[in-house]
Amino acid sequence: MVKDLIMELKMKLKTLLGVLITALALLSCGKSPSINITIEDYGWYSENIDSGYWSSPFTTTAYHTINIIFENKNLTAGDIQKIEITNPTGGIWDFEGSEIPDRFDESSSTFHASRLYHFDSPHLLAIGDWQVVATSSSGTVGNATVNFPAPGSTTTGSKTHFYTEDYSSTIYSSYVQAPKRASSISASDDGSSLGVSFSVTDSSIYNGYIWVYDSSGNYLTSCNYFREGLSGSVASFVNSGAGLNVDGTANTLAITVSDFVDPVTISDIAEIVVVLTDGGQYAGQGNYWDYRSISNQAIVP
DSSP states (O other), rough: HHHHHHHHHHHHHHHHHHHHHHHHHHHHOOOOOOOOOOOEEEEEEEEEGGGGGGOOOOOEEEEEEEEEEOOOOOOGGGGEEEEEEOOOTEEEEEETTHHHHHHETTTTTTTEEEEEEEETTTEEEEEEEEEEEEEESSSSSEEEEEOOOTTTTSSSSSOOEEETTTOSSSOOOEEEEEOOOOOOEEEEOOOOSSSEOOOOEOOOOOOOEEEETTTTOEEEEBOSSSSTTTTTOBOBBBBBGGOOBSSOEEEEEOGGHHHHHBBBOOOGGEEEEEEOOOGGGTTTSSSSSSSEEEEEOOEEO
């Protein structure tokens, strides 16, 4: 009887072991859980950057940036297999492998496709509808269409490309110039304020600000926007509040410590960069813009 009981227990153990093995096999062969990679929102902007702005020589001046925000706030870089961005002319930018964690901010579930440019046309870039396709490691897909409008407008209209002042090939009627970069830039420190002078001839320029750096080239802060966001009035440190000149007339700025976004000591500022933006299309809504130009650095003597 004892022998029969032992045999029965052995049979039950074998059966249980078989069930466990089968379950493990099914788990190992099963698909990974579906990952939500829905694109919830996105942000975009375009830039005209002076080639001398970079610490090492780089001749490209025309750029787009797309910030892709995912609905899934638990998404990790490992959950993203690939992100593909296609412009209206068929140009493709692929991001995968090590490029994903380098550009993905898990704290905000945002992928930064920063400063996309076209290798063969460094001063010209397509605008209009750009397609974004994100593929997860489980095979799910998220899509978005990002529209880059024409400078100073909320739509693309009949325009197909934007170009910078460095572009020297044929300018077709469907091309539109990006906001120009500031020129004739000078800076000074009188002990109580940062003096800046610059000029620009471009009616699409509506707003701007100044980036400041220390003697080691480290970014310190920015001054406030030249215009107040809702009223559109020009700040008192810009031409004494008289207006922003975009007709080639010099602009004179006297920026005090209270005019900077973050605390800064004027004597620590060794270099400046003038950033000019469009934004007239959003007048009265806040300090919004789609395009900005970034100048070369100017030394503060």
